[in-house]
Amino acid sequence: xxxxxxxxxxxxxxxxxxxxxxxxxxxxxxxxxxxxxxxxxxxxxxxxxxxxxxxxxxxxxxxxxxxxxxxxxxxxxxxxxxxxxxxxxxxxxxxxxxxxxxxxxxxxxxxxxxxxxxxxxxxxxxxxxxxxxxxxxxxxxxxxxxxxxxxxxxxxxxxxxxxxxxxxxxxxxxxxxxxxxxxxxxxxxxxxxxxxxxxxxxxxxxxxxxxxxxxxxxxxxxxxxxxxxxxxxxxxxxxxxxxxxxxxxxxxxxxxxxxxxxxxxxxxxxxxxxxxxxxxxxxxxxxxxxxxxxxxxxxxxxxxxxxxxxxxxxxxxxxxxxxxxxxxxxxxxxxxxxxxxxxxxxxxxxxxxxxxxxxxxxxxxxxxxxxxxxxxxxxxxxxxxxxxxxxxxxxxxxxxxxxxxxxxxxxxxxxxxxxxxxxxxxxxxxxxxxxxxxxxxxxxxxxxxxxxxxxxxxxxxxxxxxxxxxxxxxxxxxxxxxxxxxxxxxxxxxxxxxxxxxxxxxxx
Amino acid sequence: xxxxxxxxxxxxxxxxxxxxxxxxxxxxxxxxxxxxxxxxxxxxxxxxxxxxxxxxxxxxxxxxxxxxxxxxxxxxxxxxxxxxxxxxxxxxxxxxxxxxxxxxxxxxxxxxxxxxxxxxx
Numbered sequence: 001x002x003x004x005x006x007x008x009x010x011x012x013x014x015x016x017x018x019x020x021x022x023x024x025x026x027x028x029x030x031x032x033x034x035x036x037x038x039x040x041x042x043x044x045x046x047x048x049x050x051x052x053x054x055x056x057x058x059x060x061x062x063x064x065x066x067x068x069x070x071x072x073x074x075x076x077x078x079x080x081x082x083x084x085x086x087x088x089x090x091x092x093x094x095x096x097x098x099x100x101x102x103x104x105x106x107x108x109x110x111x112x113x114x115x116x117x118x119x120x121x122x123x124x125x126x127x128x129x130x131x132x133x134x135x136x137x138x139x140x141x142x143x144x145x146x147x148x149x150x151x152x153x154x155x156x157x158x159x160x161x162x163x164x165x166x167x168x169x170x171x172x173x174x175x176x177x178x179x180x181x182x183x184x185x186x187x188x189x190x191x192x193x194x195x196x197x198x199x200x201x202x203x204x205x206x207x208x209x210x211x212x213x214x215x216x217x218x219x220x221x222x223x224x225x226x227x228x229x230x231x232x233x234x235x236x237x238x239x240x241x242x243x244x245x246x247x248x249x250x251x252x253x254x255x256x257x258x259x260x261x262x263x264x265x266x267x268x269x270x271x272x273x274x275x276x277x278x279x280x281x282x283x284x285x286x287x288x289x290x291x292x293x294x295x296x297x298x299x300x301x302x303x304x305x306x307x308x309x310x311x312x313x314x315x316x317x318x319x320x321x322x323x324x325x326x327x328x329x330x331x332x333x334x335x336x337x338x339x340x341x342x343x344x345x346x347x348x349x350x351x352x353x354x355x356x357x358x359x360x361x362x363x364x365x366x367x368x369x370x371x372x373x374x375x376x377x378x379x380x381x382x383x384x385x386x387x388x389x390x391x392x393x394x395x396x397x398x399x400x401x402x403x404x405x406x407x408x409x410x411x412x413x414x415x416x417x418x419x420x421x422x423x424x425x426x427x428x429x430x431x432x433x434x435x436x437x438x439x440x441x442x443x444x445x446x447x448x449x450x451x452x453x454x455x456x457x458x459x460x461x462x463x464x465x466x467x468x469x470x471x472x473x474x475x476x477x478x479x480x481x482x483x484x485x486x487x488x489x490x491x492x493x494x495x496x497x498x499x500x501x502x503x504x505x506x507x508x
Numbered sequence: 509x510x511x512x513x514x515x516x517x518x519x520x521x522x523x524x525x526x527x528x529x530x531x532x533x534x535x536x537x538x539x540x541x542x543x544x545x546x547x548x549x550x551x552x553x554x555x556x557x558x559x560x561x562x563x564x565x566x567x568x569x570x571x572x573x574x575x576x577x578x579x580x581x582x583x584x585x586x587x588x589x590x591x592x593x594x595x596x597x598x599x600x601x602x603x604x605x606x607x608x609x610x611x612x613x614x615x616x617x618x619x620x621x622x623x624x625x626x627x628x629x
Binding site: 039059060061062063066067070072073075077083138140145147148175176177178179180181182188189190191197198201202205206237297299300324325326327328329330331332335336337339343344346347369370371410411432433 | 509511512513514516517548552555559560562567571573574575577578579580581582586587590591592594595597598601602604605608609612613616617619620621623
């Protein structure tokens with residue numbers, strides 16, 4: 001057993017604890033804050049709703065991963081037309097355990113926009129550079145070793161480069177990644193430097209305590225100040241276990257852009273801006289499935305090796321990412337014999353697609369009996385961006401040698417060449433026919449120095465509630481257009497340092 | 509996989525199964541039979557007709573289809589049939605990683621719990 005790590009097996013009855021800071025969530029934000037505070041000598045308790053699953057337990061089994069590492073089996077659905085499937089991690093280490101490990105600094109133009117629009121302080125490129133450098137060193141962020149790059153990535157890069165587009169190799173938090181292509185089911189070698197193998201063990205080694213299988217129901221307050229949290233232990237099968245109380249003068253909420261606003265709303269917190277749970281961005285993704293005449297075996301090689309950055313200024317990022325057979329079968333627009341015929345060519349398939357920096361926003365609402373529900377309506381502009389991104393992706397794949405592609409539009413026919421693609425897309429694609437998914441949810445407790453516009457201040461502090469701090473992608477004032485993990489970690493580290501500098505205010 | 513879904517989603521899927529099965533009676537070509545009693549051709553046409561719709565029922569059927577096909581393609585024998593057998597591959601590249609970069613990996617892992625230099629982020 002790891003010192004400081006407590007799971008539901010270790011908790012026979014009610015728990016009542018005290019500490020300096022209680023952190024809800026152990027993902028990119030929560031684990032980072034935990035390590036920083038523990039390093040500074042703060043008595044830290046981390047509460048994680050998901051279980052503890054060590055590296056040795058990770059296999060290529062998609063079903064096992066969905067059951068153990070994801071919230072609701074990875075089957076979240078943002079309600080709208082079209083609906084958007086989304087996935088959130090729920091385990092020690094949070095979504096960093098199941099993400100692709102892409103580690104990019106926040107684009108300077110995004111930071112500038114946030115600073116200008118929301119009056120944010122100390123958030124310029126120069127302000128954050130030292131944090132990015134520290135993170136990249138701690139998480140071994142760098143380029144892939146060449147032998148780990150798979151044929152699917154090479155084909156997509158070749159197609160994009162033949163079009164004359166800018167392609168960059170991915171920067172990932174990996175320590176000599178083996179290229180198992182198992183990122184979304186947990187890295188079986190520990191090479192992906194997720195929070196599970198970096199900031200969580202670091203925090204524990206520095207004296208923090210982490211309770212896995214513990215769900216926080218409410219944040220408690222006395223007057224305006226926070227006093228801790230209440231919750232319960234989660235038994236196998238999701239059964240409710242003993243109750244849990246943690247008293248602390250500082251509460252840090254890092255449950256992600258759905259669970260964080262949900263917890264804050266459940267706790268009766270209503271910021272004056274009325275913005276809690278609003279401003280949700282999702283970076284809609286779509287998948288183009290391309291068939292080649294040659295073997296590709298996309299599952300042999302790193303999860304995602306390159307990004308097409310040619311259209312980044314327009315809000316489009318294109319990538320190739322291999323999907324396991326269950327994931328691919330789940331999204332292909334076919335069934336029965338037809339699906340069987342498509343899947344028979346699994347080793348000749350490349351899956352790729354666009355990520356759209358969305359302009360529309362959604363909302364998290366608490367519905368009685370259903371908990372937090374996500375509502376998101378794709379705008380006409382963003383729908384057009386998805387279609388354009390799909391077209392560009394398909395063009396690159398045809399250039400790379402694809403003989404046919406399936407587009408992520410309900411009812412779309414198989415497309416057998418660029419001319420057919422152009423003819424098909426010359427007609428409008430109904431917005432509601434788009435098949436979309438998201439793994440980047442953000443913005444639901446946005447930072448703004450103006451309490452009439454935002455939920456939190458420049459350093460994640462909840463407006464009007466001393467001692468309450470948000471530390472996840474909820475803070476983002478808008479979409480960032482690229483993978484958000486490094487930004488989440490940088491803001492968490494920066495905000496933790498700020499808190500440490502003011503620890504006397506809270507007596508921690 | 510079903511067990512990992514929230515209770516409301518489980519109920520919705522169970523309801524969808526019943527509606528899918530019994531709803532087939534209303535499909536003209538079924539001649540009043542439930543889905544489980546249809547021959548392959550009629551069953552496929554019925555599902556195709558359902559999926560072509562743009563309403564909530566179609567959305568639920570799509571999700572049900574996703575769930576069923578995901579479970580099917582999770583079966584090891586089905587995966588082997590389509591040429592997907594990742595365990596030996598993962599073992600081989602994991603070995604290669606340790607053989608090629610063992611010292612760097614051990615140093616990187618040890619750095620996780622090493623103290624940071626004060627005064628630097």
